[in-house]
Amino acid sequence: MARHIRLVVRRIIADGPDTRRLLLQDPDGWPLPKWRAGAHLDLHVPEVGARAYSLCGDTATQDCWEIAVRREAGSRGGSAWVHDVLNEGDVVTVSMPRCTFPIVLDSSRHVMVAGGIGVTPLLAMAHELERRGALWELHLLFRGEAPCIAAMEGLLRTGRIQLYDTARQARPSWDALLGGEPMPGLHAYCCGPQAMIDGFAEATAGWPAGTTSIEHFIPPPLPAAEGAQPYTLCRSVTGAKMEVEAGGSMLQALRALGAKVDASCEGGICGACEVRWLEGEPIHRDRVLSPDRRRTHLMACVAQCGSARLVVEA
Structure with missing residues (x-):
């Protein structure tokens, strides 16, 4: 399960059309954990859930994280909350940054x-x-x-x-x-x-x-997973298992089995719901995991299964 921290909104800056830039700091002024350029974090919106936003500041700035949020006409609740409810001085809960869009530093x-x-x-x-x-x-x-x-x-x-x-x-x-x-x-x-x-x-x-x-900042439409079949989903930690229909949500099944799996985009683009798999044949449909990473991990929000049994470490 991802770590979460509480930060205070020190400043809100209007910075472009329907765009608010938030400067987030530790309430006591402590330095924040290091992060990689290209990373994003989840902002936890009350009664809505986690919403992912890219960090847009400088990684060299140790006491402040910056995100910019544009009001979206088709908002799922996150951008509307940032624009209509959030104020300077409010305390928010965010995930630790994760980077699925890194700089390729060996390029010239x-x-x-x-x-x-x-x-x-x-x-x-x-x-x-x-x-x-x-x-x-x-x-x-x-x-x-x-x-x-x-x-x-x-x-x-x-x-x-x-x-x-x-x-x-x-x-x-x-x-x-x-x-x-x-x-x-x-x-x-x-x-x-x-x-x-x-x-x-x-x-x-x-x-x-x-x-x-x-x-991607909006999950792309996903076609039906070719080769997906009904399967038994097993948690290696507890031994709990349940049957999942072909095309069913692995994320929902894991939560029904008591696993605490974070999620944000639920479209395979943010990396929040990554879990390790141990046995079986997962069908990967995410846009973030490398081929090497897919040998051991999957994104539960979009992954399907091509075998009769799948064991995950969650």
Whole structure:
């Protein structure tokens, strides 16, 4: 089960259209645990549950974590609570940061493309890369007004951030953003709405494996899992077991068996519900686990099973 800590909202900054940036600190002013650029945390919203938000500050700042939250028209309750209920001085519960979208530090050049509020994890990356003296560039596409413009003030002075208001100018081509064909040492990153992610994936489809990274902030639709079948789910810790129908929720089944499994996105993109599996044939449908990690772990919110029995350490 993930660790949780209580932090105070020291400042709330209006930073772009329908966007609030929260500066979170320990109530007694203690330094906060270290985190990796590209990480996110879960903000626990009363009567709603956990909602994941990317950390957008500088990893070198030890006494403050920053997140930026845009009010979403189709909010599941998280962004509305942040905008309508949360005030400076309030105490909130958050998870420890986890990183499923890391910087690939052995690359010699980094090109980042963001759409709207998807810029948040890339701002943390930009701070880190600038401090390391790395070659980087960030392309931010938006309509009307850029999000988090105050948060990127210092970074803008580097000249490495390009802003594109697509309400006023033609949307740049992927070749223009990515530089055409991949070059040795180049790694490209993308975070934004699904249409942008789809375009990025198509534009880089022929790139060498391991040279691109994508961060989803809305779970993509999942097709039915091919080969999924009914199975017996077993907890190795207690020996408890239950039957799960083909396509049934492993996360719900584990909770019914008494396992305390965190969850946030419930769409396989945030990494909150990772559990170790010991026996069986899980069908992985998440967007965060590496092939090596999948040999030992799964994401319970979206995983299915292709064998008659699955044993997990939860």
